[in-house]
Amino acid sequence: METDAMMTEPSDDATPRAWTEGDAPMPALYLGHGAPPLLDDRLWTSQLAAWARVLPRPRSVLIVSAHWESAPLTVGATRDAAPLTYDFYGFPERFYRMTYPSPGAPDLAARVAALMPDNERVTEQPDRGLDHGAYVPLMVMYPQADVPVLQMSMPTLDPQRLFDLGKRLRPLREEGVLVIGSGFLTHGLPFLTDWRPDATPPGWSRDFDGWAADALARGDVDALMGFRGAAPGMPFAHPTVEHFAPIFVTLGAAADPEKAPDTEVDGFFLGLAKRSFQVA
Numbered sequence: 001m002e003t004d005a006m007m008t009e010p011s012d013d014a015t016p017r018a019w020t021e022g023d024a025p026m027p028a029l030y031l032g033h034g035a036p037p038l039l040d041d042r043l044w045t046s047q048l049a050a051w052a053r054v055l056p057r058p059r060s061v062l063i064v065s066a067h068w069e070s071a072p073l074t075v076g077a078t079r080d081a082a083p084l085t086y087d088f089y090g091f092p093e094r095f096y097r098m099t100y101p102s103p104g105a106p107d108l109a110a111r112v113a114a115l116m117p118d119n120e121r122v123t124e125q126p127d128r129g130l131d132h133g134a135y136v137p138l139m140v141m142y143p144q145a146d147v148p149v150l151q152m153s154m155p156t157l158d159p160q161r162l163f164d165l166g167k168r169l170r171p172l173r174e175e176g177v178l179v180i181g182s183g184f185l186t187h188g189l190p191f192l193t194d195w196r197p198d199a200t201p202p203g204w205s206r207d208f209d210g211w212a213a214d215a216l217a218r219g220d221v222d223a224l225m226g227f228r229g230a231a232p233g234m235p236f237a238h239p240t241v242e243h244f245a246p247i248f249v250t251l252g253a254a255a256d257p258e259k260a261p262d263t264e265v266d267g268f269f270l271g272l273a274k275r276s277f278q279v280a
Helices: 036-040 042-054 106-115 132-141 159-173 203-218 221-225 246-252
Strands: 028-032 060-069 149-154 177-183 262-265 276-279
Touching: 028 246, 036 042, 036 132, 042 132, 042 262, 042 276, 060 106, 060 132, 060 246, 106 149, 106 159, 132 149, 132 177, 159 177, 159 221, 159 246, 177 246, 203 221, 221 246, 246 276
Parallel strands: 028 177, 060 149, 060 177
Antiparallel strands: 028 276, 262 276
């Protein structure tokens, strides 16, 4: 696995204890994944690596990325050493040489299909590799690429339907599966004027982040679902909504969606809110 894009390695190489039968369910996560250059951000990589170290080591990872919308619900490659989808442009060549040969998860794909209602078919796209919304954070969390990974599509951007999808996936957490919704809490790229990593956040980004943090702390899922019309900073924070949508898969997978999540990463990158959290 090539990791020359990363400027720093986690300072603590301790391997987390593996999840075993009888443990509490794995949490579900919402991650701000960022573009591949986020791998060069020492703060973000250290925060994400530290977060992974305190989690039980999952049996497998099921990840939903902002960068794969496909209906009906579709699962990607299940073979070992799944390919990567370099779904970006204009970056240095080293970002196109990265690999992440994680084991496939065919059994998890079968479980996902079994959890869906009889009238909702699950299709397969066996040559569809992990996109950067999946492999960028996983390269930091599990740099040895030795945890089986399955990516599945977002079949809709409707918050309620994604929340219901998360509820169907909830039993997987009791089987040691780490369910991840991967997006970015604000994603108004067309409206950025300062592209430095430490840029001052625009007002719309800071306002949306504060509103979302408050709604999450109150467990107000309904308010979050109404973000298009109610959240300050819209539509600048999300001129398209695919980076916020995965949050509803994560909240649906929570045992108690109205319980405040544990925020593990906050702050801004390029002025965009990278707030990331876990639910029990």
